[in-house]
Amino acid sequence: MKKLLLITTGGTIASSPSDEGLIPALNSQELLSILGLREEHIQLDCEDLLNLDSSNMQPEEWKLIARRIYEVYADYDGIILTHGTDTMAYTASALSFMLHNLPIPVILTGSQLPLLHPLSDGVDNIRLAFAAAQCALHGVYICFNRKLMLGTRAVKVRTMNFDAFESVNAQPIGIVDARGLHIYEKDAISLKGKCELYDDLCEDVYLMKLTPGMNPEILDVLANMNYRGIVIEAFGAGGIHFIRRDLISKLEEIVAKGISVVVCSQCLYENSDFSIYQTGQKVLRHGVIQGYDMTSEACLTKLMWALGQTADPQTVKEIFATNYVNEITLK
Incomplete structure (x- = not known):
């Protein structure tokens, strides 16, 4: 029984x-x-x-x-x-x-x-x-x-x-x-x-959807509000604009401040892959973490959980490179 x-x-x-x-x-x-x-x-x-x-x-x-x-x-x-x-x-x-x-x-x-x-x-x-x-x-x-x-x-x-x-x-x-x-x-x-x-969670994590023409200074606002993590729903397989409004350079500044940034796709199905396009490769070089095929909900809560366990951005990267409960398909 x-x-x-x-x-x-x-x-x-x-x-x-x-x-x-x-x-x-x-x-x-x-x-x-x-x-x-x-x-x-x-x-x-x-x-x-x-x-x-x-x-x-x-x-x-x-x-x-x-x-x-x-x-x-x-x-x-x-x-x-x-x-x-x-x-x-x-x-x-x-x-x-x-x-x-x-x-x-x-x-x-x-x-x-x-x-x-x-x-x-x-x-x-x-x-x-x-x-x-x-x-x-x-x-x-x-x-x-x-x-x-x-x-x-x-x-x-x-x-x-x-x-x-x-x-x-x-x-x-x-x-x-x-x-x-x-x-x-x-x-x-x-x-x-x-x-x-492991129930420590960091509540200072923000989920944002990238839109054409978004002002990169929005990331400065989040940094000034003491957010420790940001999840960005990027275009398609991982596109982020850098002409006129250079969001990629701003991401580099944010990551340099010790803020963990995870980028996933706005598309509900299939995975993000930053190796395909120039914009994606630029993002990777600046220390952004790939969300691959994770849902936005899983990306957000995993980042909250990761930052609850550690303040070290490199350890956060390692956590996102680990599949715990089939939440991510790693290459």
Whole structure:
């Protein structure tokens, strides 16, 4: 008999109408009563950890969740974490880096419609989360719309459609069809040692999208605000302008100040490759870190996590050159 823990944090799945719109309201027992799950084959514990709209889910909450999971993981075969969809990909990525070598599956899920709605997608999502939590998996995953995805590869791509998340640059770890749940174990997270909690995060990290004509002095503003890390979504495979508005020279100045800069692509799919074009090669020579095929959410949270572990920019580079939980495809 599998022993599972359901942790709730709020989100749309637990919301009910109010005078100011939907707000998180349901606790774990109320969620379970609506689901009507049969528990003959599992032992289930419940914990209401937070009750937030996920727009308010921030690094402080990531730490709280990570610490709680670390405190209890040895007592369970799997953990289900309900969460709002808007920032679920950020939370899943952050937990993936903070909880090293997690020997059990932690499955994040939620819904586009509240569970109280008769047509809610939350019923199927939670049932899949319970099934996935009983599988022989390690680490953090997101399940949504009959797909199970790596926590560092899932991205919310739709605001209304039930197929809200896609697994970017990596196939889903599991899918549901008429034969049930199929897990592709070769693509899942593998254990590489003892489970450890590394929950120090640097909150002074900024994610910016490059636009044509952007003034390079925006980077001076971030430096003056004491930001220690910057993630830039560049054009295509890694293009950054340097004619008239020389962003590349400004990046060199920023890196020389000890600020870590990671550059990924604005394109959702496929990888950045700074070796292809002149602009990309210029960026590499100035000490910028490549994000390759990582999602923006994974780049941001990995940089926050890396800067939480070290103040040395070279060590940050080495961390980004390491694949921890299949978050990056390295050449």
